[in-house]
Amino acid sequence: MAGLIAFMGYGGSVFLMGWTGGYVLLAMLLAPYLRKFGKFTVPEFIGDRYYSKTARIVAVVCLIVASVTYVIGQMKGIGVAFSRFLEVDYDIGLAVGMGIVFFYAVMGGMKGITYTQIAQYCVLILAYTIPAIFISLYLTGNPLPQLGLGSTMVGSDVYLLDRLDQVLRDLGFAEYTTNARLSQTNMWMYTMSLMIGTAGLPHVIIRFFTVPKVRDARSSAGWALVFIALLYTTAPSVAAMARLNLIETIEPTPGDYMVYDERPDWIRNWETTGLLAFEDKDGDGRIRYASDPEINEMTKVDRDIMVLANPEIAGLPNWVIALVAAGGLAAALSTAAGLLLAISSAISHDLLKGVFKPDITERQELAASRIAMAGAILLAGYLGFNPPDFAAGTIVNFAVAFAVSASTKAPPEHIQQLVEEIRVPAGA
Secondary structure: OHHHHHHHHHHHHHHHHHHHHHHHHHHHHHHHHHHHHOOOOHHHHHHHHOOOHHHHHHHHHHHHHHHHHHHHHHHHHHHHHHHHHHOOOHHHHHHHHHHHHHHHHHHHHHHHHHHHHHHHHHHHHHHHHHHHHHHHHHHHOOOOHHHHOOOEOOOOOOEHHHHHHHHHHHOOOOOOOOOOOOOHHHHHHHHHHHHHHHHOOHHHHHHHHOOOOHHHHHHHHHHHHHHHHHHHHHHHHHHHHHHHHHHHHHOOEOOEOEEHHHOOHHHHHHHHHOOEEOOOOOOOOEEOOOOOOOOOOOOEEOHHHHHHHHHHHOOOOHHHHHHHHHHHHHHHHHHHHHHHHHHHHHHHHHHHHHHHOOOOOHHHHHHHHHHHHHHHHHHHHHHHHOOOHHHOOHHHHHHHHHHHHHHHOOOHHHHHHHHHHOOOOOOO
């Protein structure tokens, strides 16, 4: 998300608003009531609520479509993180990540995934916020990234966002703070779609079905909002600072382009992964970065590398760079495991146990769950290696997944309640 905002500017904030608002919607209006119903999966809830096995099957299909679409993006993130961490090609990084997810998700089950996700979330939060503090101090002298975004640059009276707008204009790009991309109506509708989609994400909802009490669902949702707010208010700062660092590293002063043979280690490292590429179009041996594709010699700057590369670009200590790599891995692995768990439980518990073979034993249901999860990992890995056209980038893939989730998985119970509340009396 931060990588997308770094390149889209203000227009990318739609993702920030939609996903943040979605968790508020989930915590306030959905999570406690879902737990109160007493079921353990969304398809089971829908099947019982509408007294229909057909509805339950349809819910399973929708869950799988949304989850597989979303997990493709997570696999892309796993491949990016492992390729940089191991300094190998993206395909090798993805294969390694698939093996790790397979081991602890298939072998560990719900309990294993739950405990590993606790550790992963702790790593994620630290790995995202600590480098942001360092970079904010480096650029603005303010230790809080949220405030640093609106502060002046160190040793200057120019604000960080004004500086970023200026360097982008000089290179022919759209201004960072005014690049809206969408009309106000479309931006509002896009935000609402992402909000409802977040509230309907299978791997998020499933957690609220398994807590002991309704009170626990409310409490966990409240704490989740605290940490989500911490991360999501940091993201715009990371995005802006990463874009400014990238440009000023390649072109320290206007017209003074970096010599390719003297490029820093971070460029060499990311070139190894295939996610950063340079072509010397004019033969002068210098790196030119501009909006015009005819003169732009940075032929590939993958948006998904921006957060991971940011500490390297800023020249932060190696331990900070390693921490960011660990955070990237934690983010991708934890979400991928949750999605795979949702898929496997839908197939084994809702489809097999709930519809086609209600008399199977718990041992057989567990075996079916592990087989389903293994199959989902292989499918997601294949689509990670060969992403479909709509999944050209991680964040685009997430947007499609959230749209599917919004259209299919947001609990219909509350929609029906709203309809009943506004129903017009007969004859009116």
